[in-house]
Amino acid sequence: MSVQELIVRRGRRSGVTTMVAVHSSALGPAVGGCRFKVYPRVHDAIDDVLRLSAAMTRKCAVAGLDFGGGKSVVALDSVPGPERRRDILLDHADLIESLDGGYLAGPDVGTGPEDMLVLRERTPHVFCVPEEHGGTGSSSGPTAVGVLAALRAGARAVFGSDGMKDRKVVISGYGSVGEHLATALAAQGADVTVSDVDERRLRAAAERGFGRVRPEQVLGIEADVLIPAAIGGVFGPGAEVAAPLVVGPANNQLTDDAVADDLAARGVLWIPDFVASAGGVVYTLGREAGKLTHEQALDRVEALEATTRRLLDAASANGTTPLAEADALAEARLTSGAGAAFGHTRPESVRPGPLLS
Template sequence: MSVQELVVRRGRRSGVTTMVAVHSRVLGPAVGGCRFKVYPGLRDAIDDVLRLSAAMTRKCAVAGLDFGGGKSVIALDSPPAPEQRREILLDHADLIASLDGAYLAGPDVGTGPDDMLVLRERTRHVFCLPEEQGGTGSSSGPTAIGVLAALRAGAKAVFGDHEMKGRKVVISGYGSVGAHLAADLVAQGAEVIVSDVDERRLLAAEEQGLSRVRPERVLDIAADVLIPAAVGGVFGPATEVAVPLVVGPANNQLTEDAVADNLAAKGVVWVPDFVASAGGVVYTLGREAENLTHAEALARVERLETTTRQILDAASANGTTPLTEANALAEARLTSDAEPRTPSPQEPRTAA
């Protein structure tokens, strides 16, 4: 499915280029994070927002959400001065507002709940405001819970049980989600090794008693599980992986879909990223669009274990890949005649 709409605009306040891609609204309004990032060029930013919006369509469809896929990007030439950030965000908010609810924004790489609060000054179509402002705050915790749910299903398929005690796990990316995952896996008895391009994060990991490895060595480590939790494009046609199971929240991990076949041929079970990473959006939309309680929304996140198990079982039974089966599941929802049930957000929910 091709993108429905791509809007690229230079901000009137900041002069910075921002963009929104609406990939699909078949199931409901498009939802996706706002990425604040330096790009080599405009074409790189456009390619990124298009790929990410398509992934959001699949993510929402597979997770059973009545929302479409979208994404927005603030394409920086260089890191801005701190005092410029607000003007840049307000320019981006104006762009989102001009789409009149076709796209709903949340945090992504480079943005957080405080930034969503700035966007909210110009548009109501924003999720994940700080909790004290009526939002659900950071989605890192629910995202990690969703990854762990998918990991349980993946481990059962590969190892015969979901126990992590004694398993060697490599986490590539020790940001907010990676840190959540590391702490939980250590508590389960796993041996956790982390990597990150930010030396400060690695020092924080060491303070938590974790082993560390240089980013360029991540794929060389023989382990039980690899969790990509940083940037996309991790696996290409010639990539060698020294683990039997890959489950992680990083978006667009494959350089192209055909890589899924390559990984399967090498005996690697790769849980599609748009399945494993859905916990954050499932939780946030449950709380803010449907007014679910915290417990009810987390219960929905935990269902990702069942979804992942169904996908892996179908791939095994049909002699296909998990990506093929996940895409088929998404396509089945996108081509059904079911009417969307989930309302769009109007005003911030009162924090419970």
């Protein structure tokens, strides 16, 4: 499915390029994180926002959410200081506000709850502001809960049991979600090894008693479970993966969907990233849009285990992959119109900004 709407603008305060992609509003208004990142070229940022918004459409559809897929990106040329960062965020907020609720933003790579608070100065269409300001704060904890739910289903399919005691688990990326996962799995008795490009994070992992490995060695480590929890594009054609089960929160882990078939042919069970990583958006929208209690929203996150199990059972029965079954489920929801009660649709268009004209 092609993108429904792409808007690229140069901020009037900062001069920095900011963009929003609405991939689909078939099920409701588009939701997705705001990525704040240095890119070599503007078109690299555009490629990123398009891929990420498409993944959000699949994530929301498979998770049963009445929301569509979107994403926003601030395409930095360098890391800004605090004052300029604020100007950039306000420019981005103006762009979000111009969509009249067609896109709802949350944190992503490079942004957090405090940044959402800045965005909210200019637009109400923002999730995950700090709890003391009425939001749900960081979604990293619920995201980790969702990964663990998908992991249980995957472990039963591969090992016959979801117990993690004495299982060797390698986590690529020791950020906020990776740290939650490492702590939870170690508490279950797993032998946890982590990797990260940031030496400070690796030192913190060592202080917690976790093993460490260099990022370039991650795929080749003999392990029971590999958890990609950092950047996307981890698995390309012919990627050597030593673990029989791969499940993690990193977005867009495959360089191409055909890699899922390649992994399956080599005996690797890969749980689609947009399934495993849905806990954060399920929880946040449950709390902030659905007005659920903390416990009710977490119950919905835990339900990702049953969703994953159904996808794995269908893949086994049909001789396909979990990705093929997840895509079929997403397409069925999108074409059925389920969730259209939110009623926000926008005409398919691309609004050229100064850099696209």
